[in-house]
Amino acid sequence: MPFDGRLEDWDGPRCKGCNELIEEGQPTTQMHFAHDPDGSLGMSGTWHGECSRPYWDKLTPVLQRLRNSRF
Numbered sequence: 001m002p003f004d005g006r007l008e009d010w011d012g013p014r015c016k017g018c019n020e021l022i023e024e025g026q027p028t029t030q031m032h033f034a035h036d037p038d039g040s041l042g043m044s045g046t047w048h049g050e051c052s053r054p055y056w057d058k059l060t061p062v063l064q065r066l067r068n069s070r071f
């Protein structure tokens with residue numbers, strides 16, 4: 001039997017930050033780390049928006065400057 005119905009076996013999208021499933025409707029952020037361009041290190045990919053928040057200032061200095069100038 002290929003699928004026994006257990007939720008933990010569902011191969012849905014997982015947050016690269018906390019490794020939990022990303023549920024439909026949850027805010028997500030596409031993260032791209034310079035040292036992991038293809039995601040093979042398990043860093044680049046889809047993150048929960050909240051999980052990626054600590055990295056925002058490191059990864060998106062241009063966006064951060066725009067945010068700072070807007071508020």
Ligand SMILES: [Zn+2]
Nearest residue numbers: 015018048051
């Ligand atoms: Zn997460």
